Amino acid sequence: MSDRQIDSAIPVEGELRVYGLAGAIQASISDPNSQVAEPLLILHEAKLTTMHGVGMLLKGEERPAGDNGPAYIQEWSIRLENY
Numbered sequence: 001m002s003d004r005q006i007d008s009a010i011p012v013e014g015e016l017r018v019y020g021l022a023g024a025i026q027a028s029i030s031d032p033n034s035q036v037a038e039p040l041l042i043l044h045e046a047k048l049t050t051m052h053g054v055g056m057l058l059k060g061e062e063r064p065a066g067d068n069g070p071a072y073i074q075e076w077s078i079r080l081e082n083y
Contacts, residue, residue, distance in 0.1 A: 025047070054080045
């Protein structure tokens with residue numbers, strides 16, 4: 001995505017969870033109002049690349065079709081609120 005597309009994209013709001021799974025680090029964003037905390041997005045093999053103030057960048061893979069589909073390198077820009 002271009003910088004302009006990123007700036008105009010609708011952000012995903014939710015609860016960030018970072019955890020180890022099968023020897024790899026994953027991050028997920030879940031709806032904080034959900035009873036089952038089903039992830040809205042999952043970032044596989046997540047790595048913290050930058051942290052400054054209330055913001056951070058995580059880089060990893062998104063797999064929209066699950067583990068058997070293609071993986072796309074993604075970078076999440078996280079802004080913490082209400083911490």
